[in-house]
Amino acid sequence: MIFRRSLATELANSVGGVFTVLFSIVLTVGLVRILGRAAGGRVDSSVVFELLIYTGLTNLPVLLALALFIAVLMVMMRSWQDSEMYVWFSSGGLSLLAWIRPVLRFTLPLVALVAALSVTVSPWSKDQIERITTEFRQRDDVNRIAPGRFIETMGGRRVFFIEEVNEGGTHVKNVFVSEHKDGREVIVEAERGEIKTNELGDRYIVLTNGRRYETGVDDKADWRVMDFGTYELLLEVKADGGYGSRRVDAMPFEELWSMNTPIADAQILWRLSWPLAAINLVLLAIPLSFVNPRAGRSLSLVIAVLVFILYLNGITMAQAWVKARTMSWQEGLLIVNGAVFALTALLFVRRVWLQRWLPLWLTELPYKLLGERR
Structure with missing residues (x-):
């Protein structure tokens, strides 16, 4: 019970801090970009704040998934570096697998939030941004x-x-x-x-x-x-055509589902990938967080960043393959997320059951053979 409470408290504090930093960065970059467009006359200066809010909502699924990954990774790395993990393993009789349940108990509600944001809120926000910019373009000079x-x-x-x-x-x-x-x-x-x-x-x-x-x-x-x-x-007068043809990434999910086109399927893949990616990243952070107490945390952080970048590129590549009709969105969803899940399982096997990548007898075999020959 103490173990679960302390973990939940640390995760909550870490997720809140990491998400605040990431969201602030996105809002700052978005504000600079929107102000530049307003100064150039491409958007109305009176809707800058509204566009900024919609921009933040658009990026929430990716930001929240990344915040969960970094938060779990930081909490676990601190436990390794402070030697708390060794205390849990020796006195509590717990293995690394015991962390899965409390971590998922804390993160699953947030994963559900990522799913809702990715499927509903993010495309709605993009639709509102498109509406505002389209209405401004339809004004006369x-x-x-x-x-x-x-x-x-x-x-x-x-x-x-x-x-x-x-x-x-x-x-x-x-x-x-x-x-x-x-x-x-x-x-x-x-x-x-x-x-x-x-x-x-x-x-x-x-x-x-x-x-x-x-x-x-x-x-x-x-x-x-x-x-x-x-x-x-x-004056330049725009025909009042409403939204016109909406972009695929701004369409509701049910409309995408009924289109049955490669572009729509690629967008379905993108939206459904992020809740699965959030679960995979949270689980991956547990074995990936191992840190030698006498060493620094830099290497693990660099590896974690590279893993996230590769994961993001994998989803983007799967989108491109779906658009090119190389595979279906179901296959892309399974291949990308399944590969990361397999990597996670492999790392758990490595940390829980294997002290090294190769068995001890296999690593000592060359030395024994050399000794016998001598």
């Missing part, structure tokens, strides 16, 4: 502009700058527009402008008191300058 900043539109072919916009968003001041059109570069500047809508529903901006510059097709140094009293410029 002026509605996407923040006063005082240069914003690219029309795939970079047009650059807008508006110094001031009124509260209603219909009147603007000090407008600058640069556009590449039919091999020419057109620059328009005006003191003010008004946004209007015609009978067909197309929006355009009427600029007043400005000047238009245009280069030639062959000679870029040949500029033509025209002063104008009024100048109408059609």
Whole structure:
């Protein structure tokens, strides 16, 4: 009982600390990326915090599985390094296998959470990110502009700058527009402008008191300058098509299940792999945590990181094979996770029943043969 309570307490503290660090790193990287997109006019600055939350939810399955792996590994490594494991083995009559049950008792609820996050929450978050970015792309040029900043539109072919916009968003001041059109570069500047809508529903901006510059097709140094009293410029209007075709990684699981396509099967493999990966990693951490008390923990940590990277690459490779119709998603799920489970079983056999990879009599056989020959 004391053994289980102490282990559960240490695991809870370790999981909380490791997950906090990993989640903070992901949020920081995500915030920098989202702020960069907002500064470039690719997303609305008012939804930065919302996008950050969805980005964090998207990465939760991988982060939680990794946090469980590192937490169990750190707790077990500390027990080895402090010689607590030898006390349990000698006085308590416990073997390394006795750690499986209490570790799984603590981690299985979190593994169920990983499954829910991977199957439901993560794709829903990606769908919300896609919805926000799609709605922003469907706005016209002026509605996407923040006063005082240069914003690219029309795939970079047009650059807008508006110094001031009124509260209603219909009147603007000090407008600058640069556009590449039919091999020419057109620059328009005006003191003010008004946004209007015609009978067909197309929006355009009427600029007043400005000047238009245009280069030639062959000679870029040949500029033509025209002063104008009024100048109408059609805005980029996106058809209101809702989401359009959603990405596979943002679709609900039941929709993926009914598609029966290689891309959908690869996504099913990805989502179902993470709860299995969480169980495998937790079990793998038990025999992998062995540390000589007189040695450091660096080697075990490096091996653990390499194992996780290889596991992640294995899942990604299985996805690619499923997309290429080389195997089914069931085969990919079994091969990748089965290989890691087999490695875990092999390490348990090594630590529990074998003091060395080869039996003692086999390692001493060459010396005996040499002695007899002498």
